[in-house]
Amino acid sequence: MTINPQEEELQTLQERAKEYYSTVKTDIEAQRQENKTLIVGLDPKEKRYWIGETESEVVQKKENEGNKNLIYFIKLSAKESDSREKLLMSSVW
Amino acid sequence: MVISGIIDKHNRLWVRVRVAGYHASKEIWFRIDTAFDGELSIPVSLAVPLGLALVGESEYGISGGGVNRPLKFTASIQWGTKNRLSTVDVDQTAQPLLGLGLLNGYILLADFDKKTLVIKEAENGQKEIEKQPEKETEKKV
Numbered sequence: 001m002t003i004n005p006q007e008e009e010l011q012t013l014q015e016r017a018k019e020y021y022s023t024v025k026t027d028i029e030a031q032r033q034e035n036k037t038l039i040v041g042l043d044p045k046e047k048r049y050w051i052g053e054t055e056s057e058v059v060q061k062k063e064n065e066g067n068k069n070l071i072y073f074i075k076l077s078a079k080e081s082d083s084r085e086k087l088l089m090s091s092v093w
Numbered sequence: 094m095v096i097s098g099i100i101d102k103h104n105r106l107w108v109r110v111r112v113a114g115y116h117a118s119k120e121i122w123f124r125i126d127t128a129f130d131g132e133l134s135i136p137v138s139l140a141v142p143l144g145l146a147l148v149g150e151s152e153y154g155i156s157g158g159g160v161n162r163p164l165k166f167t168a169s170i171q172w173g174t175k176n177r178l179s180t181v182d183v184d185q186t187a188q189p190l191l192g193l194g195l196l197n198g199y200i201l202l203a204d205f206d207k208k209t210l211v212i213k214e215a216e217n218g219q220k221e222i223e224k225q226p227e228k229e230t231e232k233k234v
Binding site for chain 1: 130131132147148149150151152162164165167177178179180194195197
């Protein structure tokens with residue numbers, strides 16, 4: 001049985017995104033802002049990431065560059081935040 | 094730009110949005126969910142006929158524990174008088190939801206007494222205009 005290339009890419013996306021994130025974590029963490037949660041889109045295939053205030057802003061930036069790959073979204077919580085997202089990030093990553 | 098919605102008898106907030114994919118477009122009533130950080134969420138049964146474009150996936154915690162990993166699609170939506178891009182979570186949800194991601198940069202005015210709901214753009218432009226005279230005054234002094 002053959003698998004659709006996009007389906008195959010999706011099956012391993014989380015795992016590859018985690019690996020890629022570990023290599024760029026310091027750069028991404030440095031872009032945290034005060035009192036504002038940001039969205040990060042990770043493309044482990046081309047080793048690229050985009051940051052925006054919303055998911056659609058991230059997608060727009062990626063598409064403006066002609067990138068067609070699937071991306072994995074994570075939240076970058078605000079610097080002084082004790083939000084649920086921060087707790088989740090620490091447990092996920 | 095102003096978008097009008099409704100507040101039902103259970104004080105839930107609803108707004109109607111036209112969502113378009115590759116195959117079709119449809120006006121859908123979304124319940125505004127301030128606990129939802131994404132932009133739009135619709136059930137599989139609504140997403141498939143629209144033919145939305147897959148863009149990836151995400152992972153987040155859900156109330157009551159556990160983790161949800163929705164697939165992320167994109168759609169063109171009519172947001173007030175504008176057409177814009179939105180991400181759409183497609184999962185096992187039973188009800189279309191509109192989250193805080195789509196309200197970023199907007200003001201949500203809910204009058205639970207009159208049961209009226211208005212979404213309008215935040216007045217960043219107005220603030221810029223208000224700052225202008227101060228700068229000019231400084232130059233003159």
